[in-house]
Amino acid sequence: MNKREFKDKVYGELATITKALANPHRLEIIDLLAQSDYSVEQISTQTGLSMANTSQHLQVLKTAQLVDVTRNGNYIHYKLADSNVFKAWKALRELGIERIATIDKIVKDFRQSKFKFESVTIDELVHKIASGKVTILDVRPEVEYRTGHIADSISIPFDELATRLKELPKRNEIIAYCRGPFCVFADEAVALLVKAGYKAKRLEEGFPDWHLMGLPVELN
Amino acid sequence: MNKREFKDKVYGELATITKALANPHRLEIIDLLAQSDYSVEQISTQTGLSMANTSQHLQVLKTAQLVDVTRNGNYIHYKLADSNVFKAWKALRELGIERIATIDKIVKDFRQSKFKFESVTIDELVHKIASGKVTILDVRPEVEYRTGHIADSISIPFDELATRLKELPKRNEIIAYCRGPFCVFADEAVALLVKAGYKAKRLEEGFPDWHLMGLPVELN
DNA sequence: CAACTATTCAATAGATTTATTGAATAGTTT
DNA sequence: AAACTATTCAATAAATCTATTGAATAGTTG
Known part of the structure; x- marks a missing residue:
């Protein structure tokens, strides 16, 4: 592996994880899961997304290892994988608020x-x-x-x-x-x-x- | 504007800015510009991207207001808009290193x-x-x-x-x-x-x- | 073990992202 | 003002992302 290949791999992996965050609904889900774990149905209700769509977005977050899954009776509960996920979301949120006048204005x-x-x-x-x-x-x-x-x-x-x-x-x-x-x-x-x-x-x-x-x- | 519209707008804007980060080459460019401002040509050489492609990626970053542009003689220099951009990149980097075993391993x-x-x-x-x-x-x-x-x-x-x-x-x-x-x-x-x-x-x-x-x- | 139910999967069409190519532009230098 | 040069633009094809639909699945409950 040469230097270029090394960089391509590292930045590639980091871009993959960033892509998992780069969607309005997934950001909203992360903001919600930062409070408490929730079932798919509850997430679906809170965000106004359909069940299937909610599930798909959760799969994306799961594949990127940003959330953990546990079963609770009939329900499956999702929660943030660790505090680094919230830290990244917070950094993006603050970047947005301080940098993009539109967001502050909204x-x-x-x-x-x-x-x-x-x-x-x-x-x-x-x-x-x-x-x-x-x-x-x-x-x-x-x-x-x-x-x-x-x-x-x-x-x-x-x-x-x-x-x-x-x-x-x-x-x-x-x-x-x-x-x-x-x-x-x-x-x-x-x-x-x-x-x-x-x-x-x-x-x-x-x-x-x-x-x-x-x-x-x-x-x- | 109701609550749902408000959330859609805010998370939408934040997803837009996150999308601007969600690309391997753009992350590499940000990591580079965190050191010093550089011309398009220099960025192109350092990253191994073509001039046109480098320029396109820089336009994406510029539209998202993540970089600032100044002319320096015949060259156009790009630099990070402010320290919040580096903070966000750092948070993503640390999320990747601590969370994704693949990255640490690479x-x-x-x-x-x-x-x-x-x-x-x-x-x-x-x-x-x-x-x-x-x-x-x-x-x-x-x-x-x-x-x-x-x-x-x-x-x-x-x-x-x-x-x-x-x-x-x-x-x-x-x-x-x-x-x-x-x-x-x-x-x-x-x-x-x-x-x-x-x-x-x-x-x-x-x-x-x-x-x-x-x-x-x-x-x- | 059958019925039930929350969740996931698969397929699909429309929208967005990306790299490449070659031409256009804007600003500097002579 | 003409020539030059770094950068940007426009067009395009391939790849990827997204929401919707309806069917499939896995695990629990009775």
Whole structure:
């Protein structure tokens, strides 16, 4: 094997793995699986893809060794193979947000059209926790909270928030978080909370970002 | 715009940028441009692609806003748009190395077939520098050294190494580095140095990795 | 072991990606 | 302004990717 052949092989393999990521639906699936493992049917519902199509995309991710498979009763569950997969997705996500004005614009436009609220970064939240009373609210589906959540956070999935408002202390500032910067549960939650008289902001990033930074979590 | 349309747009844009990366030649080009800007002709020579083909790949990268273009006399120079591009490439590279056994095997096999020498990580080099006499040797082409290099490193491009050996102190351990983990200039240099009676090892990663970690550099 | 069900497979058509070829272009130099 | 040269463009054929459809499969449950 000469130098050229060596390079062709290495970059070729890396391109193969990158191709497995290079599809809108597969990126969405990875963003979802970063929260918790899910069955094909659940992934299909969440993404709006047909079962067969969802399965095909999952096969692509599996062939590229980006996800692991386990059977759970009648269902087959997929999960991210390891944290490097999330790291790569995060790097691409940040490249997109910082580099492509279009993406930043889409996100800002969508949020501002409906929810005109400030957000807080992870660093800012860490300071808030250190220096005062903050209630951290996880508005993701309960399975995801159970799989892992920010230490001392409270779980109220967004669909239940309206009826469970009384569980939240009115004197504390509330920071709502969800899956990541493209997840709007947190925005919707903040809108609802502010309307009900709470002081609330969303966390810009999501639980997987917090976890990756080595900050305190509770895992299952 | 509803939630589904929003997600389709965001993940769609991110897939577009990922697609721009998802090609062996374009990854190689990015790995090269992480060292220094280069003209189309130079990129063409280094990668073994035809001029027209090189240009087409560069257009893809340009459209995705991953590279910037400047004219320099008769030549047109391309460079990485910002450090997020290198970060994304690094994340993909590390995902590949840690996740895909094939890649690790290709790299190890190729190196071991020719050069059976130990390597040193960036962290280890930092310790070595702090605690003793080390000579850091940059064996990349001189342009790349001029663009930026590890602080206090010496430049001897690999082609000139055989005739310039006397410039190196024989009592120090020598750590040779080049572009990154897939660059074999450093392996070839170590082979040559050890044969000539020096104590030498290669640095596993490359200059851009060192730079990204915020370690001391000299830039131009 | 038969029935059931979640998931996968296979086939296909339309869309996209890629390398090659040769011509066109834009900017510099003389 | 003409000549030159590095780069880009346009056209094309082969290869690859994608969503859809309907059938097949494997594993669980009763």
